[in-house]
Amino acid sequence: MNRKIVTLTLVLLLSLSRLWIQPVFSIISDCDETYNYWEPLNLLVRGFGKETWEYSPEYSIRSWSFLLPFSGILRALQNIAPGLEAYWNFYITRFILGLLSFILELGLHREISKSMSVRVANIWLFFQLFNPGWFHASVELLPSSVAMLLSIGSIKYALRYLSGGQEKPFVLSMTFTFIAGVLGWPFVFLLGLPLCFHHLIRQKLINTIRTAFDASLVLTLIIITIVGSDSLIYGKFTPVSWNAFWYNVIDANEASGPNIFGTEPWFYYVLNLVLNFPLPVLALASLGLFHRRIWPLSLSLLAWLTIFTAQPHKEERFLYPVYGFITLSAAVSYEKLVNLFKGSYCLRKTFQWGTIVTVILLATSRIAALVIHYSAPLQVYGELYNYNLNTDKQRNVCTGREWYHFPNSFMLPDYHRLKFVASGFDGLLPGDFLEEGGLLNQIRHVPSGMNKENQFDENKLWPSDDCDFYVDIFKPIDFFKDDFNPLWMPSDWDKISCQKFIDVADSKVLGRSFYVPEYISNHLQKLFPQQWSRVYKAGQTDYCVYGNVTRFKELSQEKGSTIVY
Template sequence: MKPGTFLLLGLLITARLFLQPIYSLVSDCDETFNYWEPLNFLLRGFGKQTWEYSPEYSIRSWAFLLPLYASLSPFKKIIPLLGLPPSTLFYIARFLMGFYSVVMEWLLFREIDTKLSSFTANIWLLLQLLNPGWFHASVELLPSSFAMVTMLGFMKFGIRYLSNRSATPFIQALSFNFVSGVLGWPFVLILSIPMVFHYVLTHRILATVKTGFASILRLLSVISTIFLVDSAFYGKFAPVAWNIVMYNVIAADENSGPNIFGTEPWYYYPLNLLLNFPIPTLMGCVIGVLSNWRLAPIWGCLFVWMAVFLSQPHKEERFLYPIYPMITLAASVGYTNFWKGRKVSRIVRNTFFLALFILTLSQSFMRVFALVKNYTAPLDVYAHIPPATGPQTICVGREWYHYPTSLFLEDDSRLRFTNSGFDGLLPGDFKETHSMLNSIREIPAGMNNENKFDPLKLVGADECDYYIDIVLPSDDTRDSFDPTLMEDEWVCIYRTAFIDVASSKFLGRAFALPEIFLKYMPGQEIWSRIYEAKYLDYCIFEKQTEQV
């Protein structure tokens, strides 16, 4: 292994296994309530339950959580003996997801090195390391994140297939796509379309039929295994992947389906890519797609994905995760081809790549630093809730969607929601009085798939032992608490800085530099007009009890 490759691998391992698990944010409440909470329920017997886990709808997979549950179960008993907090399980889980990412990235790196070139492989590894989107996405407990990492296997064998046109790597590539789709996110299955078309158009009918039959057998084995596991949990036939497609596409209307949770304009995704990929990477991606038609089926995945999701009104950042590795692959190919056949001096070439590296590193660092500095306050605050000496209630109002996970709570602590003016459907709780399977199979009260408010999900302020919120005046008369007008019985016992989105400029929210750089930045007056980040206190308020 060359010294440069060894260094890149070392940096990648450091980022994925140590930096990302510790410093990455929880970017989506869907990750918290649809995945971390059910995982906490499997491990510790309590957690918040969303309507998606009601057997009536069953559009979330328990099979998806089983690998992490099995991996974390041995640690569940060891952690208390070592005097470590329950959140240790959260960080171990992230470490495991980071490890999975490293393994898959290394496998694809080796394939690129063998089938394309060592230069392309090293550039790809560097761009992966300097990918702000991957920094948080690869350790998120989301089906789209799992699909993103698993699609590296699809790309590995896809490149091998495009090199030798053999049926074996083609079937292996589809197998990775089947697992990422059926176990993870079913919409990822459309990424097989360009590769399937390529195989059909370049092989004889008999070979196509034979390969198609073998591929279908692989798909059926994946489907049957995962559907069997989910059906055992729900106590009924539960084809979760199909239920997801039904809810989001086939049966969607104005009262149910993804659009009731908000819509975005078409340019949401292009702007999102500019945030999560350095501009040099995106420029290299365009060059790669236009200059290497040998990998056209993989580039076709990019076009198919963007065509489908640009047309959907409901858009979210995580919907782009599955194409992240394809963008960095295209960029690495693009920069390889840019220099192919060009007769320039080594000095010119090295200067170009040094400038490219500095630009990529700068944007990546500023983006990652902003995500850590501006948005990780909830992880810090919930980690500082005082240890419970008995049952205690942690309350949250308007900041409910920033709750990280019940893995940050002691065994006797529970999260409850107070009135905040939010008029959508809040999560309920998994029943703790039944056996685990009985609790999973019981249809919970007050659930619906139309985001209709259920007042039974709320508790009164007098039931709270702690209350967590940003210190900002309440703008809704229905709020149970106003942190700026808290009575003497409530005291902020811990606070940390959290970005004030409404008062900060876009560049201040999206990118950040250490204060020492900002202090000596030339043109302060001009810079302050486009870059400004203001912060609020994110607090734990403790109810004060009278001393007897």
């Protein structure tokens, strides 16, 4: 097939994915994204939101500068289209992230075409397109996600530098790394060290000194801009990146620090990569690590994996910044193997089509599983807009054990507020940003009951009698801990809307991780009646929002059936 046609097809599919499919259908996979980024953004745009201890001026380990570009765009859109429902802010922000990803990926594709070959560039773009991890990570409002996107820009100029040895592309590559590091995730600086080492051993001393000066000047300007902005907003000198590094590394102990939120075994990231990358891509990436031409990039990937694997506290998002390195390594390895099989047409075509088909099937299955099994919270909270009572009285949308699946307050109509009721959770729940005074007063206000030890604060709970709506999964509760029982709601409560959600307890690992169409699953069940049921099952339950129909007659005209246990 003509390579120009292949490139055009991949670019069109990439634009469709990044600019529509992902912003609309991708899930929120981490409550840290909700409470540490979407909620503060909602405050900047709408004046209210949930507040975590990280945003308390007492600790200030989250950057407001990170959110300012998004809030600026959203507030401008509010002035242009004042009648736009609030949930559009969520999707527009995702569109912006998807657009940034699309632009940076196109730039790296062009650079790979010039420095390597069009075929390597196309297979890299293919691996990016059919990449389950990138599918959700690239539209997540997280510093690690933005660092992942910026790493694409860094890789682009790193390849240009490695091809020609000029100073300018080196400094530009480091600039992307500096922005990602200072803007909220200081650990990203690690990715730039191998390239610095390459410059040190390959360039003349005078060139290294001049380049170091230029790069330091860029870093200084970035630090002044971001730290200055955060300091103005917090009302005190606030180097957020340093505060985050201090909390996570220097000041970490048994009582505070990342480890109090859970630890994982060393192979956690191995399993995580298997879920986020098709197996052929991982296999090819491991072979591509030994490509001499891009050894600084390979060393960055290896160093990142080694250091983060050694940390007890592990999270999926910690690997986001190296996703682009993985697909590049896989693309280089793929090209090497294609050239190795040049002597055998049959072997070469088998390898090429086998890789392509396997990657498409595994990636599509994984992405479909994420969307089908985990989209219910976004859909259910979004239903509240269909029951907006157009009143200026506050309506309380309550949740208990499902607090961590709340998408964000953009899914709540005006005058609706998220509240937490008692459940089995015994850690520190988010509080509420102050809703009085100006924006700076809201941000600088020191909330009560915050701590970095994850200690429970009962003042974060709301009395269930004052709830207007309630969101929960349709599963048995702990009668001694949960305020609401969705299986046996009071007579003045009724279901408003329900969506199917994965039932983890009634599912196999393979069933909740990968989607197999029902007709194929049924066929496999007939062929392998005992074996298939042992490895694949995707049980579902209802994820529902309930309304107090005594207060709001508009919510329901007739009662639905209720199961009593």
